[in-house]
Amino acid sequence: MTALVTAFGLVFDPYTIFVILLSALFGLFVGAVPGLTATMATALLVPVTFFMAPVPAIASIVTATAMAIFSGDIPGALMRIPGTPASAAYTDESYAMTRNGHAETVLGADLVFSVIGGIFGTIVLVAAAPSLAEVALKFSSFEYFWLVLLGLACAVIISMGDTVKGVVSLLAGLLISSIGLDNPAGYPRFTFGSIELLGSVGLIPMMIGMFAVSEILRYAVTTEEHAEMFRKQIGNVFRGMWGLCKQYPWSVLRGSALGTAIGALPGAGADIAAWMSYAMSKKLSKTPEKFGTGHVEGIVEAGAANNSALAGAWIPALVFGIPGDSITAIVIGVLYIKGMNPGPTIFINNPENIYAVFIVFFLANLLMIPLGWACIKAARRILDVPRNVLMPIILLFCVVGAFAINNTLFAVTVILVFGVVAYFMEENGYPVAPAILGLILGTMLEENFVSSIIKADGRFLGFFERPIAGVLGVMTLIVWVWPLVKWLRSRHRVPATA
Numbered sequence: 001m002t003a004l005v006t007a008f009g010l011v012f013d014p015y016t017i018f019v020i021l022l023s024a025l026f027g028l029f030v031g032a033v034p035g036l037t038a039t040m041a042t043a044l045l046v047p048v049t050f051f052m053a054p055v056p057a058i059a060s061i062v063t064a065t066a067m068a069i070f071s072g073d074i075p076g077a078l079m080r081i082p083g084t085p086a087s088a089a090y091t092d093e094s095y096a097m098t099r100n101g102h103a104e105t106v107l108g109a110d111l112v113f114s115v116i117g118g119i120f121g122t123i124v125l126v127a128a129a130p131s132l133a134e135v136a137l138k139f140s141s142f143e144y145f146w147l148v149l150l151g152l153a154c155a156v157i158i159s160m161g162d163t164v165k166g167v168v169s170l171l172a173g174l175l176i177s178s179i180g181l182d183n184p185a186g187y188p189r190f191t192f193g194s195i196e197l198l199g200s201v202g203l204i205p206m207m208i209g210m211f212a213v214s215e216i217l218r219y220a221v222t223t224e225e226h227a228e229m230f231r232k233q234i235g236n237v238f239r240g241m242w243g244l245c246k247q248y249p250w251s252v253l254r255g256s257a258l259g260t261a262i263g264a265l266p267g268a269g270a271d272i273a274a275w276m277s278y279a280m281s282k283k284l285s286k287t288p289e290k291f292g293t294g295h296v297e298g299i300v301e302a303g304a305a306n307n308s309a310l311a312g313a314w315i316p317a318l319v320f321g322i323p324g325d326s327i328t329a330i331v332i333g334v335l336y337i338k339g340m341n342p343g344p345t346i347f348i349n350n351p352e353n354i355y356a357v358f359i360v361f362f363l364a365n366l367l368m369i370p371l372g373w374a375c376i377k378a379a380r381r382i383l384d385v386p387r388n389v390l391m392p393i394i395l396l397f398c399v400v401g402a403f404a405i406n407n408t409l410f411a412v413t414v415i416l417v418f419g420v421v422a423y424f425m426e427e428n429g430y431p432v433a434p435a436i437l438g439l440i441l442g443t444m445l446e447e448n449f450v451s452s453i454i455k456a457d458g459r460f461l462g463f464f465e466r467p468i469a470g471v472l473g474v475m476t477l478i479v480w481v482w483p484l485v486k487w488l489r490s491r492h493r494v495p496a497t498a
Helices: 002-011 013-030 038-049 053-073 072-079 087-099 104-134 141-158 163-177 203-221 241-247 249-263 270-284 295-320 326-337 351-377 379-383 387-406 409-427 433-455 460-464 468-497
Strands: none
Touching: 002 013, 002 053, 002 141, 002 203, 002 351, 013 038, 013 072, 013 249, 038 053, 038 203, 038 326, 038 387, 053 072, 053 104, 053 295, 053 326, 072 087, 072 104, 072 141, 072 379, 072 468, 087 104, 087 270, 104 241, 104 249, 104 295, 104 351, 104 379, 141 295, 141 433, 141 468, 163 433, 203 241, 203 295, 203 409, 203 433, 241 249, 241 409, 249 270, 249 295, 295 326, 295 351, 295 409, 351 379, 351 460, 387 409
16 A cells, blocks of 8 residues: 555656656657657657656656557548558548548547547556466466567567568567677677677667658658648537447447457557457448448447557566567666566566556546547647658657667667668568567577576476466467468368369
């Protein structure tokens, strides 16, 4: 109880509230501008958090990302351009509603059900994370090895696009994670005589490059014209929202639950949650023929899913140090910098800070109602900001932020190199998220494997002898082998039908 009281004091400190409000405005702006993602907002905030205490630092990221995921729906509804990838699943549906004269309804649904989904995900986070932490205290290197391997497998399999390209991206991330001295043997690997590389490739500069600089490059080479915007006056966006809650209660619950579950899977995140939730809504709807014509049902379900996924992604990040999405991948770096090392002991060593994070989640979602309403009203001005002015300013922030991490130009080189690499990867269909996950989890995977093989005296069966390790091991092998089995079966069927 003392820790909870302390947590409320930390969150409702005037400085923290000021940081939350500024971060909310920043997140709303970034999300509403097409091409600027919630992940980019997080990456840009990281250098700023160096000068903050732990709670304001984490609060700024939580608030900005929650706001950005919602406000990404606004340009989708008004311009048919999703502000963030999480909004892309139902952009056509939203714009069709706007063209049919229901702009207030679609924007109201985006706002209200984002809040409901966010609160649902936060409740699950508060309930599940401490319980999982108690179980995780029983984990040894065997369990962590299988858990990391399972997380890497899930990240590749559920990522959208070609699975083989996802594996290539993951292996590239694992290779990068092996650079430097940070390995069980303490031997310099792949440094090529560079002193800077002895400390490995920095996680934060690499992510700023892959998520922010790559988007700037994409804008620089894009010749698409600015889309026409819906410019009629938007009225009361809250009218009819209670009626939608009563009409689609199962859709709201389904979207919130699926979003939280997908968010908790390593490497998934709000993007995949929204697509899967929209597809499920159409499949289970009593009127699937209305989808694509401007039907609100899919927006209700997917809108709840993408915000609930944000909180869900924090469950593995806090309990196991395994990121649920690209945003929590960056957050894990911030947690380490602030001395809040993720893992089950964080609930014992820093309970007041964890409770403060939970409170911030609730506060951010509740603040979304008035601030989101204001953002909808101001949408025209936000969307009219010239991107040829905005992008150079963002690049300047990226360069200054990277330099501020270690006061070295090497970090600036890292963001520029990986920005170019990420741009070419995505242009050729290689997802970036598995590479980031490989970089973060590569060291953990190697350390736990080496520790386990020593404990097992070189016996591979030793990895299955502990009950939890055995279950995780079998699950991991099934996840890795199942795609190969499906491929072999499909190859076997083709000659039979020929």
